[in-house]
Amino acid sequence: MLGHKLKSYRKKQGLSLSDLSQLTSISKSYLSYIERNVKQNPSIDVLKKIAAVMDITVEELIEDTLPEFQNEEVLLDEEWVLLIEQAIQEGVSKEQFKHFQDYIKYVNWTKQNKNNGGKLHER
Incomplete structure (x- = not known):
């Protein structure tokens, strides 16, 4: 404390x-x-x-x-x-941090799609 x-x-x-x-x-x-x-x-x-x-x-x-x-x-x-x-x-910078966030989202999206056999999610 x-x-x-x-x-x-x-x-x-x-x-x-x-x-x-x-x-x-x-x-x-x-x-x-x-x-x-x-x-x-x-x-x-x-x-x-x-x-x-x-x-x-x-x-x-x-x-x-x-x-x-x-x-x-x-x-x-x-x-x-x-x-x-x-x-x-x-x-x-804030802009660089936002780009890093976008990169992390992309990496996670890529992993998720790879785990789903490369198929895009249907909505």
Whole structure:
């Protein structure tokens, strides 16, 4: 839960992981570990640095619930979000992503037709 809250606060303030890393002097990879819940118990010193930059208290960061995020529906798990963020950082455009979707549809259509003996589906 800490990881999700940290990421939500960071994004709400318009900060990238790199920004937060520079402002807190905490490595980007360590912050990423916290956000992905790989590192679930960061030291109080780390939490203090993060909270200070975010202009919140440590208590707000580690509370079990955040009222403002309780009703927020999570549509994508963190792995999907990370994959999408990486694609964007690597310069994948929306148009390229749409082309990739079309390609996947074509591959699936080809497989389906191959499994049906090459016959097209009748409607």
